[in-house]
Amino acid sequence: MSNAQLEIQLIASLVAIACAIPGTFLVLRKMAMISDAISHSILPGIVVGFFITQDLNSPLLILLAALTGVITVVLVEYIQKTGLVKEDTAIGLVFPVLFSIGVIMIAKNANDVHLDIDAVLLGELAFAPFDRLLISGIDVGPKSLWVIGVILLITIVLLLAFFKELKLSTFDKGLAASLGFSPVILHYGLMTVSSITTVGSFDAVGAILVVALMIAPAATAYLLTTDLKKMLVLSIIFGVVSAISGYWFAHWLDASISGSITTMLGLLFLIVYLFAPSKGVIAVLYREKQQRIEVSLLTFLLHLKNHDEDNERHVNHLNEHINWQKVRSKTVLDLALRNNMIVIDNKIVSLTPKGDMFTTQAIDYIITNEDTQIEDMKNDFFLFRG
Amino acid sequence: MKQKIAVQVDDLTVAYNYKPVLWDIDLEIPEGVLMAIVGPNGAGKSTLIKSILGILKPIAGSVTIYGKPYKKQRSLVAYVPQKGSVDWDFPTTALDVVMMGTYGSLGWIKRPRQKEKKASLEALEKVGMLAFKSRQISQLSGGQQQRIFLARALVQDASIYFMDEPFQGVDATTEIAIINILKELRKAGKTVVVVHHDLQTVPEYFDWVTFLNVKKIATGPVKDIFNDNNLTKTYGINYKVSVQE
Ligand SMILES: Nc1ncnc2c1ncn2[C@@H]1O[C@H](COP(=O)(O)OP(=O)(O)O)[C@@H](O)[C@H]1O
Numbered sequence: 001m002s003n004a005q006l007e008i009q010l011i012a013s014l015v016a017i018a019c020a021i022p023g024t025f026l027v028l029r030k031m032a033m034i035s036d037a038i039s040h041s042i043l044p045g046i047v048v049g050f051f052i053t054q055d056l057n058s059p060l061l062i063l064l065a066a067l068t069g070v071i072t073v074v075l076v077e078y079i080q081k082t083g084l085v086k087e088d089t090a091i092g093l094v095f096p097v098l099f100s101i102g103v104i105m106i107a108k109n110a111n112d113v114h115l116d117i118d119a120v121l122l123g124e125l126a127f128a129p130f131d132r133l134l135i136s137g138i139d140v141g142p143k144s145l146w147v148i149g150v151i152l153l154i155t156i157v158l159l160l161a162f163f164k165e166l167k168l169s170t171f172d173k174g175l176a177a178s179l180g181f182s183p184v185i186l187h188y189g190l191m192t193v194s195s196i197t198t199v200g201s202f203d204a205v206g207a208i209l210v211v212a213l214m215i216a217p218a219a220t221a222y223l224l225t226t227d228l229k230k231m232l233v234l235s236i237i238f239g240v241v242s243a244i245s246g247y248w249f250a251h252w253l254d255a256s257i258s259g260s261i262t263t264m265l266g267l268l269f270l271i272v273y274l275f276a277p278s279k280g281v282i283a284v285l286y287r288e289k290q291q292r293i294e295v296s297l298l299t300f301l302l303h304l305k306n307h308d309e310d311n312e313r314h315v316n317h318l319n320e321h322i323n324w325q326k327v328r329s330k331t332v333l334d335l336a337l338r339n340n341m342i343v344i345d346n347k348i349v350s351l352t353p354k355g356d357m358f359t360t361q362a363i364d365y366i367i368t369n370e371d372t373q374i375e376d377m378k379n380d381f382f383l384f385r386g
Numbered sequence: 387m388k389q390k391i392a393v394q395v396d397d398l399t400v401a402y403n404y405k406p407v408l409w410d411i412d413l414e415i416p417e418g419v420l421m422a423i424v425g426p427n428g429a430g431k432s433t434l435i436k437s438i439l440g441i442l443k444p445i446a447g448s449v450t451i452y453g454k455p456y457k458k459q460r461s462l463v464a465y466v467p468q469k470g471s472v473d474w475d476f477p478t479t480a481l482d483v484v485m486m487g488t489y490g491s492l493g494w495i496k497r498p499r500q501k502e503k504k505a506s507l508e509a510l511e512k513v514g515m516l517a518f519k520s521r522q523i524s525q526l527s528g529g530q531q532q533r534i535f536l537a538r539a540l541v542q543d544a545s546i547y548f549m550d551e552p553f554q555g556v557d558a559t560t561e562i563a564i565i566n567i568l569k570e571l572r573k574a575g576k577t578v579v580v581v582h583h584d585l586q587t588v589p590e591y592f593d594w595v596t597f598l599n600v601k602k603i604a605t606g607p608v609k610d611i612f613n614d615n616n617l618t619k620t621y622g623i624n625y626k627v628s629v630q631e
């Protein structure tokens with residue numbers, strides 16, 4: 001692996017981490033769209049910053065452009081507050097306007113600005129290692145590595161310092177405000193970090209990948225865990241894994257690196273979306289099927305409990321009586337037998353003491369919804385898992 | 387003996403987008419009462435609590451807690467928001483939510499430690515939810531979620547408790563458990579303010595009541611002012627509840 005290859009992967013990984021951290025909170029705050037808005041509306045900020053500094057990696061340019069990002073958020077919220085349009089509409093109104101202002105500024109000054117829209121949207125990681133940072137003549141590495149490294153460091157320090165506050169204000173704004181943790185300050189803090197990360201990353205990876213790196217890893221992690229810290233760690237891992245595998249995918253296909261990383265992010269999400277243990281599509285379908293069977297089982301057991309007459313408990317009669325298809329009756333009979341809940345004697349079905357107790361408890365549970373007594377039954381039956 | 391005033395609201399007007407939803411509210415809440423705020427949907431009950439707690443900025447008027455602005459008295463006040471105001475799919479556990487009640491006394495940056503955890507476990511125990519401490523909050527029933535919120539307020543160890551519809555969507559057992567805890571708080575000299583919907587139970591649960599519908603209709607002891615006249619004024623229709631003697 002050449003030095004340049006290593007540097008590209010390092011930059012992509014740092015960008016992934018720097019995006020995953022604010023991204024996790026954006027996803028939990030249901031503000032995924034805002035990152036899209038920020039990533040586009042920073043364009044005029046970048047152009048103005050470029051006129052002034054003539055350097056895409058200058059800190060001043062990054063701050064100016066980040067300011068445009070925060071202004072976007074303010075505008076969106078202002079329009080939304082008028083109550084005339086919903087949030088997504090407000091976002092849709094604001095960022096195309098700011099973005100096109102940026103596009104016009106670039107077109108009008110084509111001679112002075114060495115910027116093109118493609119590079120802004122898609123970035124070009126492959127070129128990142130060519131722009132070196134020289135300190136008194138010594139090459140200390142690619143500029144974008146330093147830019148994103150510093151931004152990441154600040155993000156991590158802020159996260160460690162304000163984790164509790166961010167968590168509280170994301171979960172319960174009202175309590176945060178009443179305890180004196182201003183949700184407004186935390187909100188704009190998060191918006192500022194998101195904007196700075198976006199600006200700092202766009203030169204290397206482009207606006208579209210920034211959005212993907214903010215939202216996709218967090219959305220993927222959300223499907224896998226019920227713990228905020230784990231969600232942050234998983235988002236970071238998913239981001240880095242996509243960055244590195246995306247790089248090699250692009251290398252193999254000789255395609256755009258940003259595009260390949262985005263593809264990896266999408267693939268990873270799809271896999272988890274399908275196979276996640278409890279929130280995944282397959283797990284949900286399986287659970288629903290089990291629940292259907294268990295409801296049938298309960299109906300069946302209850303029927304046995306309520307009827308002493310032999311004819312009501314004859315195997316054949318159960319088919320027509322409860323009006324199930326053969327297959328379903330067989331599944332239910334098997335399940336009940338396997339759990340020693342019934343015995344079949346001469347085609348007459350009757351409840352065992354265990355089956356009788358289970359039925360009583362289950363009905364009790366469904367009526368009272370009182371949880372504590374049936375905690376141990378939950379392991380065997382989906383029905384009670386809520 | 388003159389009772390101390392725990393909460394004093396003067397000429398409070400609150401608006402959303404310049405449309406006032408509370409008009410010129412004057413209200414005194416004496417120390418040590420268990421007070422219900424009643425009024426129809428949209429009467430501004432939640433808005434009143436949020437304004438007292440500094441969550442919303444009023445366009446006019448002032449609020450004091452034991453004579454000082456809320457900002458100076460935060461540690462004296464605990465808050466239970468309406469259950470629907472948070473996302474119960476948030477990735478966190480019951481214990482973690484209760485621990486949030488300790489954040490106020492910790493202040494910025496400092497993390498909760500063993501002491502805060504112990505207090506939170508005790509609060510969970512008090513509301514009968516210790517067995518569920520590690521449960522993800524979406525896996526709790528409505529009543530259990532409400533108990534978690536109550537535990538979070540208890541751990542704040544405040545003097546004044548504000549609760550927005552703590553009985554919403556809870557079963558009878560939980561309702562009794564909650565009201566018993568509220569009565570215990572009153573016995574310990576705390577002031578408890580509850581937004582309440584079930585008019586039938588007002589005389590049984592509370593000793594003080596405020597009728598609210600955009601304006602304050604009446605406030606005072608339940609036995610003096612909880613009558614058909616005030617109910618009619620508040621709810622608009624000819625309201626009758628049979629108050630059991
Ligand atoms: N965030 C908000 N923006 C605009 N209007 C609001 C907002 N919250 C509440 N309202 C309006 O203010 C009025 C009072 O609401 P609220 O205090 O929630 O009533 P209550 O708690 O008594 O049901 C209602 O008309 C409601 O529609």
Ligand SMILES: [Mg+2]
Nearest residue numbers: 431432468550
């Ligand atoms: Mg309300």
